[in-house]
Amino acid sequence: MQRLGLQTLVDRLERLTAADITVPAVQQIVADGVLDDAELRRYVGARPDRYARRLVHRGKLFDVMVLTWAPGQSTPIHNHSGNCGWVRLVRGQIAEDTFRLVPGSALPDAAVASSVNGRVGNVGLEATGSGVITTVGAVATVDRARAIHRIGNPAPVGGDTTVTLHVYSLPHDRCVAFDQASRTCEPREMRFDEPLA
Numbered sequence: 001m002q003r004l005g006l007q008t009l010v011d012r013l014e015r016l017t018a019a020d021i022t023v024p025a026v027q028q029i030v031a032d033g034v035l036d037d038a039e040l041r042r043y044v045g046a047r048p049d050r051y052a053r054r055l056v057h058r059g060k061l062f063d064v065m066v067l068t069w070a071p072g073q074s075t076p077i078h079n080h081s082g083n084c085g086w087v088r089l090v091r092g093q094i095a096e097d098t099f100r101l102v103p104g105s106a107l108p109d110a111a112v113a114s115s116v117n118g119r120v121g122n123v124g125l126e127a128t129g130s131g132v133i134t135t136v137g138a139v140a141t142v143d144r145a146r147a148i149h150r151i152g153n154p155a156p157v158g159g160d161t162t163v164t165l166h167v168y169s170l171p172h173d174r175c176v177a178f179d180q181a182s183r184t185c186e187p188r189e190m191r192f193d194e195p196l197a
Contacts, residue, residue, distance in 0.1 A: 004033030010057045010064055018061060021169050023084055023141050030086045030167050031139045040090065042195045046070040046161050055192040063171040069162040074152020077125065077178040085142040085168045092162030093134045095154040098146060099125040123185045125178055
């Protein structure tokens with residue numbers, strides 16, 4: 001199998017037009033080839049307090065980033081602001097739980113949610129599935145129909161660190177995070193950690 005450098009991946013994505021961006025087309029690009037460990041090194045490094053997000057590339061149509069997950073670290077339940085996403089397992093394992101709004105739930109967009117002290121109620125969720133990806137190179141997707149999920153490293157303390165490569169279209173810096181117990185949601189700003197030296 002051929003090697004896939006990060007710049008080659010970015011170049012292939014940047015050649016796509018908006019009309020070319022489909023979940024299967026981008027999934028094929030993200031899954032194609034063996035990622036170059038040497039190129040990934042500066043983006044891989046766990047944090048003790050939360051998973052690490054390091055930006056590889058931001059373009060008009062795509063974000064490309066590498067996330068590092070210590071054992072037990074995960075995202076909150078969140079959406080993708082109407083965007084599509086592709087997650088490639090680089091190392092370790094990644095768990096995903098998927099959800100949908102229950103009938104009668106009202107989901108404000110991120111801008112509306114931010115105007116009401118951050119939290120908005122009456123947002124019921126029900127679980128729709130869960131799974132763990134253990135095959136290095138496998139690519140999971142999120143689209144507009146399957147858009148609420150939580151992902152993380154299911155390894156117990158002392159277990160292996162997980163590394164994932166993420167591609168999002170369109171680029172975005174905000175999502176809506178859900179609190180299932182209180183039936184509320186709030187906007188979340190997403191920030192990047194600095195690449196390592």
